[in-house]
Protein backbone atom coordinates (compact mmCIF):
# COMPACT_ATOMS: atom_id res chain seq x y z
CA UNK A 1 0.00 0.00 0.00
CA UNK A 2 1.37 3.40 -0.95
CA UNK A 3 1.16 5.79 1.96
CA UNK A 4 1.57 9.08 0.14
CA UNK A 5 -1.01 10.78 2.36
CA UNK A 6 1.64 10.97 5.06
CA UNK A 7 5.18 11.84 4.10
CA UNK A 8 7.50 12.00 7.13
CA UNK A 9 9.42 14.74 5.31
CA UNK A 10 6.42 16.80 4.20
CA UNK A 11 4.80 16.98 0.80
CA UNK A 12 6.68 15.85 -2.31
CA UNK A 13 7.71 18.72 -4.60
CA UNK A 14 6.08 17.98 -7.93
CA UNK A 15 7.95 20.49 -10.10
CA UNK A 16 7.54 18.71 -13.42
CA UNK A 17 5.57 20.63 -16.07
CA UNK A 18 2.56 18.38 -15.68
CA UNK A 19 1.01 16.67 -13.90
CA UNK A 20 1.14 19.74 -11.67
CA UNK A 21 0.25 19.78 -7.95
CA UNK A 22 -3.50 19.47 -7.30
CA UNK A 23 -4.77 22.02 -4.75
CA UNK A 24 -6.51 20.57 -1.67
CA UNK A 25 -9.68 22.45 -2.61
CA UNK A 26 -9.84 20.49 -5.88
CA UNK A 27 -9.04 17.16 -4.19
CA UNK A 28 -11.85 17.81 -1.71
CA UNK A 29 -14.31 18.63 -4.49
CA UNK A 30 -13.37 15.37 -6.23
CA UNK A 31 -14.05 13.33 -3.12
CA UNK A 32 -17.84 13.91 -3.39
CA UNK A 33 -19.91 10.79 -4.11
CA UNK A 34 -20.15 9.74 -7.75
CA UNK A 35 -23.64 10.54 -9.05
CA UNK A 36 -25.96 9.20 -11.74
CA UNK A 37 -24.60 10.64 -15.00
CA UNK A 38 -28.14 10.59 -16.45
CA UNK A 39 -29.73 12.21 -13.41
CA UNK A 40 -30.79 15.86 -12.97
CA UNK A 41 -27.86 16.91 -10.73
CA UNK A 42 -25.45 15.78 -13.40
CA UNK A 43 -27.00 18.03 -16.05
CA UNK A 44 -26.35 21.09 -13.87
CA UNK A 45 -22.73 20.02 -13.30
CA UNK A 46 -22.27 19.40 -17.03
CA UNK A 47 -23.62 22.82 -17.99
CA UNK A 48 -21.45 24.49 -15.36
CA UNK A 49 -18.17 22.91 -16.49
CA UNK A 50 -18.93 23.37 -20.19
CA UNK A 51 -19.58 27.09 -19.63
CA UNK A 52 -16.48 27.35 -17.43
CA UNK A 53 -14.10 25.81 -19.94
CA UNK A 54 -15.47 28.05 -22.70
CA UNK A 55 -14.33 31.03 -20.61
CA UNK A 56 -10.92 29.46 -20.07
CA UNK A 57 -10.43 28.77 -23.81
CA UNK A 58 -11.81 32.30 -24.40
CA UNK A 59 -14.36 30.99 -26.87
CA UNK A 60 -18.12 31.25 -27.52
CA UNK A 61 -18.03 27.98 -29.46
CA UNK A 62 -18.37 24.39 -28.19
CA UNK A 63 -15.71 22.71 -26.09
CA UNK A 64 -15.82 18.91 -26.10
CA UNK A 65 -14.60 17.06 -22.99
CA UNK A 66 -13.18 13.54 -23.36
CA UNK A 67 -12.41 11.04 -20.57
CA UNK A 68 -8.82 10.68 -21.83
CA UNK A 69 -5.35 12.15 -21.46
CA UNK A 70 -4.18 14.89 -23.83
CA UNK A 71 -3.03 12.32 -26.38
CA UNK A 72 -6.65 11.27 -26.86
CA UNK A 73 -7.69 14.84 -27.58
CA UNK A 74 -4.85 15.07 -30.16
CA UNK A 75 -6.33 12.05 -31.93
CA UNK A 76 -9.86 13.44 -31.62
CA UNK A 77 -8.75 16.69 -33.28
CA UNK A 78 -7.16 14.90 -36.23
CA UNK A 79 -9.80 12.24 -36.85
CA UNK A 80 -12.75 14.63 -36.64
CA UNK A 81 -11.62 16.97 -39.42
CA UNK A 82 -9.35 14.90 -41.70
CA UNK A 83 -9.61 12.00 -44.15
CA UNK A 84 -7.07 9.26 -44.96
CA UNK A 85 -4.30 10.65 -47.17
CA UNK A 86 -5.06 14.29 -46.33
CA UNK A 87 -2.01 16.53 -46.32
CA UNK A 88 -1.29 18.56 -43.16
CA UNK A 89 1.51 20.95 -42.30
CA UNK A 90 2.96 20.50 -38.80
CA UNK A 91 5.69 22.61 -37.23
CA UNK A 92 8.51 21.06 -35.16
CA UNK A 93 9.00 23.02 -31.92
CA UNK A 94 10.10 20.01 -29.85
CA UNK A 95 9.25 16.55 -28.59
CA UNK A 96 5.49 17.03 -28.29
CA UNK A 97 5.22 18.44 -31.80
CA UNK A 98 7.18 15.36 -32.96
CA UNK A 99 4.84 12.97 -31.13
CA UNK A 100 1.77 14.61 -32.65
CA UNK A 101 3.41 14.35 -36.07
CA UNK A 102 4.07 10.64 -35.49
CA UNK A 103 0.43 10.13 -34.49
CA UNK A 104 -0.82 11.86 -37.65
CA UNK A 105 1.35 9.57 -39.77
CA UNK A 106 0.05 6.49 -37.93
CA UNK A 107 -3.51 7.62 -38.66
CA UNK A 108 -2.77 7.62 -42.40
CA UNK A 109 -2.41 11.38 -42.76
CA UNK A 110 0.34 12.82 -44.99
CA UNK A 111 2.01 14.89 -42.28
CA UNK A 112 4.67 17.29 -43.55
CA UNK A 113 7.02 18.43 -40.77
CA UNK A 114 8.41 21.94 -41.12
CA UNK A 115 11.02 23.49 -38.84
CA UNK A 116 14.49 24.92 -38.34
CA UNK A 117 17.29 22.36 -38.62
CA UNK A 118 18.73 20.40 -35.69
CA UNK A 119 18.42 21.68 -32.18
CA UNK A 120 17.84 25.28 -33.35
CA UNK A 121 14.12 24.64 -33.91
CA UNK A 122 13.86 23.30 -30.37
CA UNK A 123 15.07 26.61 -28.95
CA UNK A 124 12.70 28.95 -30.78
CA UNK A 125 9.00 29.34 -31.41
CA UNK A 126 7.03 28.58 -34.56
CA UNK A 127 8.48 30.59 -37.46
CA UNK A 128 5.25 31.96 -38.94
CA UNK A 129 7.03 33.26 -42.06
CA UNK A 130 8.06 29.70 -42.96
CA UNK A 131 4.42 28.62 -42.69
CA UNK A 132 3.30 31.56 -44.84
CA UNK A 133 5.86 30.73 -47.52
CA UNK A 134 4.92 27.03 -47.55
CA UNK A 135 1.20 27.83 -47.82
CA UNK A 136 1.79 30.33 -50.64
CA UNK A 137 3.58 27.57 -52.57
CA UNK A 138 0.54 25.30 -52.09
CA UNK A 139 -1.45 26.91 -54.91
CA UNK A 140 -3.68 23.80 -55.23
CA UNK A 141 -4.70 24.10 -51.55
CA UNK A 142 -3.80 20.48 -50.90
CA UNK A 143 -2.84 21.31 -47.28
CA UNK A 144 -5.95 20.78 -45.14
CA UNK A 145 -4.62 21.90 -41.75
CA UNK A 146 -1.73 23.66 -40.04
CA UNK A 147 -0.85 22.05 -36.69
CA UNK A 148 1.27 23.81 -34.07
CA UNK A 149 2.05 23.47 -30.38
CA UNK A 150 1.32 26.61 -28.35
CA UNK A 151 3.44 25.85 -25.29
CA UNK A 152 6.13 23.29 -26.15
CA UNK A 153 6.48 21.47 -22.83
CA UNK A 154 9.70 19.72 -23.81
CA UNK A 155 11.62 22.99 -24.22
CA UNK A 156 9.87 25.92 -22.50
CA UNK A 157 8.90 27.90 -25.60
CA UNK A 158 5.48 29.54 -26.05
CA UNK A 159 4.79 30.25 -29.71
CA UNK A 160 2.88 33.23 -31.07
CA UNK A 161 -0.37 31.72 -32.31
CA UNK A 162 -1.80 35.04 -33.55
CA UNK A 163 1.22 35.25 -35.90
CA UNK A 164 0.43 31.79 -37.30
CA UNK A 165 -3.16 32.89 -37.96
CA UNK A 166 -1.83 35.99 -39.73
CA UNK A 167 0.48 33.86 -41.85
CA UNK A 168 -2.40 31.61 -42.98
CA UNK A 169 -4.52 34.68 -43.81
CA UNK A 170 -1.63 36.40 -45.61
CA UNK A 171 -1.27 33.32 -47.81
CA UNK A 172 -5.05 33.44 -48.43
CA UNK A 173 -5.08 29.73 -47.60
CA UNK A 174 -8.20 27.85 -46.40
CA UNK A 175 -6.32 25.37 -44.14
CA UNK A 176 -7.69 24.80 -40.65
CA UNK A 177 -5.54 25.98 -37.73
CA UNK A 178 -5.14 23.29 -35.04
CA UNK A 179 -3.29 24.15 -31.84
CA UNK A 180 -2.05 21.96 -28.98
CA UNK A 181 -2.34 24.07 -25.83
CA UNK A 182 -2.26 21.06 -23.52
CA UNK A 183 0.29 22.69 -21.21
CA UNK A 184 -0.36 26.33 -22.13
CA UNK A 185 -4.04 26.64 -21.22
CA UNK A 186 -4.81 28.27 -17.87
CA UNK A 187 -1.20 29.31 -17.21
CA UNK A 188 -0.33 31.16 -20.45
CA UNK A 189 -2.72 33.53 -22.23
CA UNK A 190 -4.72 31.58 -24.82
CA UNK A 191 -7.52 32.94 -27.05
CA UNK A 192 -9.32 30.40 -29.20
CA UNK A 193 -11.69 32.93 -30.84
CA UNK A 194 -9.49 36.04 -31.10
CA UNK A 195 -6.65 34.05 -32.63
CA UNK A 196 -8.94 32.35 -35.14
CA UNK A 197 -8.06 28.82 -34.03
CA UNK A 198 -10.22 26.03 -35.48
CA UNK A 199 -9.36 23.25 -33.04
CA UNK A 200 -7.67 23.87 -29.69
CA UNK A 201 -6.51 20.82 -27.75
CA UNK A 202 -5.88 20.72 -24.02
CA UNK A 203 -5.64 18.42 -21.01
CA UNK A 204 -6.48 18.45 -17.32
CA UNK A 205 -3.18 17.85 -15.52
CA UNK A 206 -1.22 20.99 -16.42
CA UNK A 207 -2.52 24.54 -15.94
CA UNK A 208 -5.98 23.36 -14.89
CA UNK A 209 -4.45 21.82 -11.73
CA UNK A 210 -6.45 18.58 -12.01
CA UNK A 211 -5.23 14.99 -12.00
CA UNK A 212 -4.68 13.45 -15.45
CA UNK A 213 -7.75 11.96 -17.13
CA UNK A 214 -9.81 14.50 -19.05
CA UNK A 215 -8.96 16.45 -22.16
CA UNK A 216 -10.55 18.97 -24.48
CA UNK A 217 -11.23 20.04 -28.05
CA UNK A 218 -12.46 23.61 -28.51
CA UNK A 219 -13.96 23.75 -31.99
CA UNK A 220 -14.76 26.59 -34.40
CA UNK A 221 -17.83 26.52 -36.71
CA UNK A 222 -15.42 25.91 -39.62
CA UNK A 223 -14.00 22.85 -37.81
CA UNK A 224 -17.51 21.51 -37.14
CA UNK A 225 -18.30 21.98 -40.83
CA UNK A 226 -15.11 20.09 -41.80
CA UNK A 227 -16.03 17.26 -39.40
CA UNK A 228 -19.23 16.58 -41.36
CA UNK A 229 -17.24 15.68 -44.49
CA UNK A 230 -14.10 14.12 -42.98
CA UNK A 231 -13.85 10.35 -43.37
CA UNK A 232 -11.17 9.14 -40.94
CA UNK A 233 -12.93 6.56 -38.74
CA UNK A 234 -14.28 8.12 -35.54
CA UNK A 235 -16.80 6.97 -32.99
CA UNK A 236 -15.58 7.41 -29.39
CA UNK A 237 -13.93 10.67 -30.46
CA UNK A 238 -16.77 11.96 -32.67
CA UNK A 239 -17.82 15.52 -31.87
CA UNK A 240 -21.36 15.38 -33.28
CA UNK A 241 -23.10 13.38 -30.53
CA UNK A 242 -21.04 15.12 -27.84
CA UNK A 243 -21.98 18.60 -28.99
CA UNK A 244 -25.62 17.62 -29.37
CA UNK A 245 -25.97 16.07 -25.91
CA UNK A 246 -23.80 18.70 -24.22
CA UNK A 247 -26.54 21.26 -25.00
CA UNK A 248 -28.40 19.87 -21.98
CA UNK A 249 -25.24 19.20 -19.93
CA UNK A 250 -25.15 15.45 -20.62
CA UNK A 251 -22.70 13.17 -22.43
CA UNK A 252 -23.25 10.30 -24.89
CA UNK A 253 -21.19 7.89 -22.74
CA UNK A 254 -20.11 7.92 -19.10
CA UNK A 255 -18.13 11.07 -18.37
CA UNK A 256 -15.45 11.29 -15.70
CA UNK A 257 -17.84 12.53 -13.01
CA UNK A 258 -15.39 13.15 -10.18
CA UNK A 259 -12.86 14.87 -12.41
CA UNK A 260 -15.70 17.14 -13.54
CA UNK A 261 -16.33 18.09 -9.89
CA UNK A 262 -12.66 19.04 -9.81
CA UNK A 263 -12.97 20.93 -13.09
CA UNK A 264 -15.92 22.97 -11.75
CA UNK A 265 -13.76 23.93 -8.76
CA UNK A 266 -10.74 24.74 -10.97
CA UNK A 267 -12.91 27.03 -13.13
CA UNK A 268 -14.17 28.84 -9.99
CA UNK A 269 -10.59 29.31 -8.80
CA UNK A 270 -9.16 30.47 -12.14
CA UNK A 271 -12.05 32.78 -13.03
CA UNK A 272 -12.70 34.23 -9.53
CA UNK A 273 -13.21 37.99 -10.08
CA UNK A 274 -11.99 38.79 -6.55
CA UNK A 275 -8.62 37.30 -7.51
CA UNK A 276 -8.43 39.12 -10.84
CA UNK A 277 -9.63 36.30 -13.12
CA UNK A 278 -7.57 35.02 -16.05
CA UNK A 279 -5.47 38.19 -16.56
CA UNK A 280 -4.16 37.78 -13.01
CA UNK A 281 -3.46 34.08 -13.60
CA UNK A 282 -1.36 34.89 -16.68
CA UNK A 283 0.49 37.72 -14.89
CA UNK A 284 1.38 35.41 -11.99
CA UNK A 285 2.92 32.78 -14.26
CA UNK A 286 4.81 35.40 -16.30
CA UNK A 287 6.31 36.69 -13.07
CA UNK A 288 7.22 33.21 -11.81
CA UNK A 289 8.87 32.50 -15.16
CA UNK A 290 10.92 35.70 -14.77
CA UNK A 291 12.02 34.66 -11.28
CA UNK A 292 13.09 31.18 -12.41
CA UNK A 293 14.98 32.61 -15.39
CA UNK A 294 16.75 35.03 -13.03
CA UNK A 295 17.94 31.95 -11.12
CA UNK A 296 19.22 30.25 -14.29
CA UNK A 297 21.14 33.40 -15.22
CA UNK A 298 22.47 33.62 -11.65
CA UNK A 299 23.85 30.10 -12.03
CA UNK A 300 25.50 31.18 -15.29
CA UNK A 301 23.59 28.47 -17.18
CA UNK A 302 21.70 28.70 -20.44
CA UNK A 303 17.93 28.86 -20.73
CA UNK A 304 16.88 26.42 -23.44
CA UNK A 305 14.58 28.96 -25.07
CA UNK A 306 16.95 31.16 -27.10
CA UNK A 307 14.37 33.83 -28.01
CA UNK A 308 13.30 36.09 -25.14
CA UNK A 309 10.07 37.01 -26.94
CA UNK A 310 8.76 33.45 -26.56
CA UNK A 311 9.91 32.50 -23.05
CA UNK A 312 7.36 30.17 -21.49
CA UNK A 313 5.39 31.26 -18.41
CA UNK A 314 4.68 27.54 -17.84
CA UNK A 315 8.14 26.00 -17.46
CA UNK A 316 11.82 26.76 -17.96
CA UNK A 317 14.30 24.42 -19.65
CA UNK A 318 17.77 24.59 -18.08
CA UNK A 319 20.66 23.46 -20.29
CA UNK A 320 23.54 21.68 -18.58
CA UNK A 321 27.15 22.44 -19.45
CA UNK A 322 28.81 20.11 -22.00
CA UNK A 323 29.55 16.69 -20.50
CA UNK A 324 27.16 17.01 -17.52
CA UNK A 325 24.43 14.33 -17.26
CA UNK A 326 21.21 16.21 -16.47
CA UNK A 327 19.38 12.97 -15.59
CA UNK A 328 21.93 12.07 -12.91
CA UNK A 329 21.36 15.50 -11.33
CA UNK A 330 17.61 15.06 -11.46
CA UNK A 331 17.93 11.68 -9.77
CA UNK A 332 20.09 13.13 -7.02
CA UNK A 333 17.60 15.96 -6.42
CA UNK A 334 14.77 13.42 -6.29
CA UNK A 335 16.60 11.12 -3.88
CA UNK A 336 18.04 13.76 -1.58
CA UNK A 337 15.42 16.52 -1.64
CA UNK A 338 12.19 14.77 -2.66
CA UNK A 339 11.68 17.03 -5.67
CA UNK A 340 10.67 15.90 -9.19
CA UNK A 341 11.99 17.86 -12.15
CA UNK A 342 11.16 17.33 -15.83
CA UNK A 343 13.64 15.33 -17.88
CA UNK A 344 15.14 16.21 -21.25
CA UNK A 345 13.05 14.52 -23.97
CA UNK A 346 14.00 13.37 -27.46
CA UNK A 347 16.79 15.43 -29.00
CA UNK A 348 17.78 16.97 -25.64
CA UNK A 349 17.67 13.82 -23.49
CA UNK A 350 20.25 14.05 -20.71
CA UNK A 351 21.24 17.56 -21.80
CA UNK A 352 18.76 19.62 -19.75
CA UNK A 353 16.11 19.53 -17.05
CA UNK A 354 12.82 21.40 -16.78
CA UNK A 355 11.36 23.36 -13.88
CA UNK A 356 7.56 23.71 -13.93
CA UNK A 357 5.96 26.98 -12.83
CA UNK A 358 2.45 26.14 -13.96
CA UNK A 359 -0.76 25.58 -12.05
CA UNK A 360 -0.74 25.80 -8.27
CA UNK A 361 2.53 27.36 -7.11
CA UNK A 362 3.83 30.42 -5.30
CA UNK A 363 7.05 32.35 -4.70
CA UNK A 364 8.14 30.16 -1.81
CA UNK A 365 7.42 26.77 -3.39
CA UNK A 366 9.41 27.95 -6.40
CA UNK A 367 12.24 29.19 -4.15
CA UNK A 368 12.34 25.76 -2.51
CA UNK A 369 12.47 24.00 -5.87
CA UNK A 370 15.28 26.32 -6.99
CA UNK A 371 17.15 25.58 -3.75
CA UNK A 372 16.80 21.86 -4.52
CA UNK A 373 18.24 22.47 -8.01
CA UNK A 374 21.13 24.53 -6.69
CA UNK A 375 22.05 22.00 -3.97
CA UNK A 376 21.76 19.14 -6.45
CA UNK A 377 23.96 20.81 -9.04
CA UNK A 378 26.58 21.75 -6.43
CA UNK A 379 26.64 18.19 -5.06
CA UNK A 380 27.07 16.94 -8.63
CA UNK A 381 30.08 19.20 -9.18
CA UNK A 382 28.43 21.49 -11.75
CA UNK A 383 30.40 24.73 -11.96
CA UNK A 384 27.99 27.55 -11.19
CA UNK A 385 28.76 31.23 -11.73
CA UNK A 386 26.86 32.20 -8.58
CA UNK A 387 23.71 31.62 -6.58
CA UNK A 388 20.55 31.35 -8.66
CA UNK A 389 18.58 31.16 -5.43
CA UNK A 390 19.91 34.60 -4.40
CA UNK A 391 19.06 36.00 -7.84
CA UNK A 392 15.50 34.64 -7.68
CA UNK A 393 15.05 35.99 -4.14
CA UNK A 394 16.10 39.43 -5.37
CA UNK A 395 13.68 39.19 -8.27
CA UNK A 396 10.68 38.07 -6.22
CA UNK A 397 11.36 40.51 -3.39
CA UNK A 398 11.85 43.37 -5.81
CA UNK A 399 8.81 42.66 -7.99
CA UNK A 400 5.64 42.35 -5.90
CA UNK A 401 2.73 40.51 -7.54
CA UNK A 402 0.43 42.86 -9.43
CA UNK A 403 -2.71 41.46 -7.78
CA UNK A 404 -2.21 41.09 -4.01
CA UNK A 405 -2.37 37.50 -2.75
CA UNK A 406 -4.80 38.18 0.08
CA UNK A 407 -8.13 39.83 -0.43
CA UNK A 408 -8.23 43.09 1.50
CA UNK A 409 -10.24 42.70 4.73
Ligand SMILES: *Cc1c(COP(=O)(O)O)cnc(C)c1O
Pocket residue numbers: 018069070071072096149151152153180181182183203212
Ligand atom coordinates in the same frame (compact mmCIF):
# COMPACT_ATOMS: atom_id res chain seq x y z
C1 LIG B 1 1.42 16.74 -21.71
C2 LIG B 1 1.42 17.11 -23.14
C3 LIG B 1 0.93 16.24 -24.13
C4 LIG B 1 0.50 14.83 -23.85
O1 LIG B 1 -0.60 14.75 -23.03
P1 LIG B 1 -0.93 13.44 -22.21
O2 LIG B 1 -1.94 13.93 -21.22
O3 LIG B 1 0.35 12.96 -21.60
O4 LIG B 1 -1.50 12.44 -23.15
C5 LIG B 1 0.89 16.69 -25.43
N1 LIG B 1 1.32 17.92 -25.76
C6 LIG B 1 1.82 18.76 -24.85
C7 LIG B 1 2.30 20.12 -25.28
C8 LIG B 1 1.89 18.38 -23.51
O5 LIG B 1 2.39 19.23 -22.60
